[in-house]
Amino acid sequence: MKTRNYIALFEEGQNGGFSVVFPDVPGVVTSGRNFDETVRMAHEALSFHITGLRKKNCPVPKSRTLEQIKTDWMEWEEWETDGDFLVVPIALLPPLQKSIRVDAMLPERLVMRIDSLYKNRSAFLATAAEKYLEDAIQPTASKKIARV
Numbered sequence: 001m002k003t004r005n006y007i008a009l010f011e012e013g014q015n016g017g018f019s020v021v022f023p024d025v026p027g028v029v030t031s032g033r034n035f036d037e038t039v040r041m042a043h044e045a046l047s048f049h050i051t052g053l054r055k056k057n058c059p060v061p062k063s064r065t066l067e068q069i070k071t072d073w074m075e076w077e078e079w080e081t082d083g084d085f086l087v088v089p090i091a092l093l094p095p096l097q098k099s100i101r102v103d104a105m106l107p108e109r110l111v112m113r114i115d116s117l118y119k120n121r122s123a124f125l126a127t128a129a130e131k132y133l134e135d136a137i138q139p140t141a142s143k144k145i146a147r148v
Helices: 035-055 066-072 076-082 108-117 121-135
Strands: 005-012 018-021 029-032 085-091 143-145
Touching (some): 018 035, 029 035, 035 085
Antiparallel strands (some): 018 029, 085 143
C-alpha cells in the first residue's frame, strides 16, 4: 500500500504553536499548541478532508513536489517573502476506524504475556504501536525555509 504525501507549510505563532496550510488542498488548515501536536492535527485534518471528498465522489487533489509548488502555487512568493516557515511532508493516512488484517511473528513468551493481561491482543498491539509511534515522531523530513 503506497502512501501519498502532501506538502504542508507550518508557520510558528507568537505563543509557540503552529498553524498549517496545504498548498495542494485549499481550505484545509489546522493548528496545534506545539510541533508534535500540530503534526498529528495535520494528519487528521488532511485525512478527514480527503475522506469527505471521496464520500461525495469529488476529485481528490493530486499532491505535488516542493519544486512544483514553488513554480505553480500563486501564494508561494508571498510565503517565501513573509518569513520563516517549515515545509513538512504529511502522509495521507487512512481513517483510524479502518482496520486491516496483518500477520506478525512474535516470540511465544511475549504473546503469552500479552494474552495473560489483555483480552484483545489486536487492540493491545494497536495501542502499543500508536504510543510508540507518537513518542517517536521526529521531523526528519522537514526543512526550514528562511528568507533569502
